[in-house]
Amino acid sequence: MLQEIIIPEFRNSAGTVQKIALTYQVFGQPLGTAPIVLVNHSLTGNSQITGEQGWWNSIVGPKKCLDTEIFSIICFNIPGNGYDDKKEHLIHNYREFTLQDIARTFQTGLKELGITKLFAAVGGSIGGALVWELAALQPDLIENLVPIATDYKATDWVLAHCKVQDQILNNSVTPVQDARQHAMTFYRTPQSFTQKFRRTKNEVSLEFNIHSWLSHHGEKLEKRFQLASYKLMNHLLTTIDISGGTGNYLDTAAKIEGNIHIVTIDSDWFFLAEENWETYVELSLIKNNISINEIKSIHGHDAFLIENRQLSRFLKPIFQQEKLKNEENKYRTLWNG
Known part of the structure; x- marks a missing residue:
């Protein structure tokens, strides 16, 4: 509860x-x-x-x-x-x-x-x-x-990724979807993607399965997560500093x-x-x-x-x-x- x-x-x-x-x-x-x-x-x-x-x-x-x-x-x-x-x-x-x-x-x-x-x-x-x-x-x-x-x-590497995320969230037509798709590319690795998809395509649409997977994650998050929440959480990552x-x-x-x-x-x-x-x-x-x-x-x-x-x-x-x-x-x- x-x-x-x-x-x-x-x-x-x-x-x-x-x-x-x-x-x-x-x-x-x-x-x-x-x-x-x-x-x-x-x-x-x-x-x-x-x-x-x-x-x-x-x-x-x-x-x-x-x-x-x-x-x-x-x-x-x-x-x-x-x-x-x-x-x-x-x-x-x-x-x-x-x-x-x-x-x-x-x-x-x-x-x-x-x-x-x-x-x-x-x-x-x-x-x-x-x-x-x-x-x-x-x-x-x-x-x-x-x-x-x-x-x-928050290292410079984290700050850089969050900067791009913030730009997407404030400038994109579909901000939550697009930011989520971008995020998934640095949450995983090239090796992880290769193991999962191996350049395969959907038999009907002929779309690469990696593309449809990214779209799925973007659409799924948009249904349950507010834009304001994403902006806040992404910003908080940039403020990590115990000192x-x-x-x-x-x-x-x-x-x-x-x-x-x-x-x-x-x-x-x-x-x-x-x-x-x-x-x-x-x-x-x-x-x-x-x-x-x-x-x-x-x-x-x-x-x-x-x-x-x-x-x-x-x-x-x-x-x-x-x-x-x-x-x-x-x-x-x-x-x-």
Whole structure:
């Protein structure tokens, strides 16, 4: 069930004060009775992480890595993503917001729910960057950070892609369709496309199947995603920066108290694996509770949604059931706030 928290007077990074609607869903055990895991959705995702329309059913559910029989799992919708179908909740002044602003809305939501400690926060792509931002904002909040296929800064490469996306979204006749088609070309890899399509054509239309596949993804997203939401989410990618503009990423990350479990993808052409490995090496020199795992795949950035077996293998040690059962009473007061 979609629930709502209203933040009546939220001041964004540009100084504008406005009402923000923060919607969320809770899965598994009731809040206050089990360890709490925060899952952050990706750019076009939403809070429906499991169930009939769940986009992460391979990872979240009974007996899965994020076991709903063990955990309370909460997922906030990034404000303005349109999942509640209320046009008045869309954010049109999107350039005034940063991902740190979104992290502050999540922080407010957790306080409203009486949550003072998270066993883990997990997210892929922009959702993983939001894990970093939330931990930078409140270093003692999260016991286990799991940022997947992401980074704690927007590189020039990310900024370049988002610039093109923004141009498409503001200038195209069919902006959502066209931007989505462009995005799919850097979410995947040439090898992934070759394996899937091999220059085949539709027998009736004689259109290349790669072309019809791209058109399908564009049309599908247009049916469920608002233009204002896409503009906001794309812009937020450009504002990933845990240093708050100082450039001191490592100093900020070193202050995070929780365990950091980076998951990168060897073929990711968006958030590059080499950037993640550099972060791991440099941060491990000053912080001893950091690890990294690498998904091997030809599917690029989207591999975190495709290579479920590999991801599950990396996540399982973090969410050990027996250890959690033994420590349940130790953390109960923290879960209750």
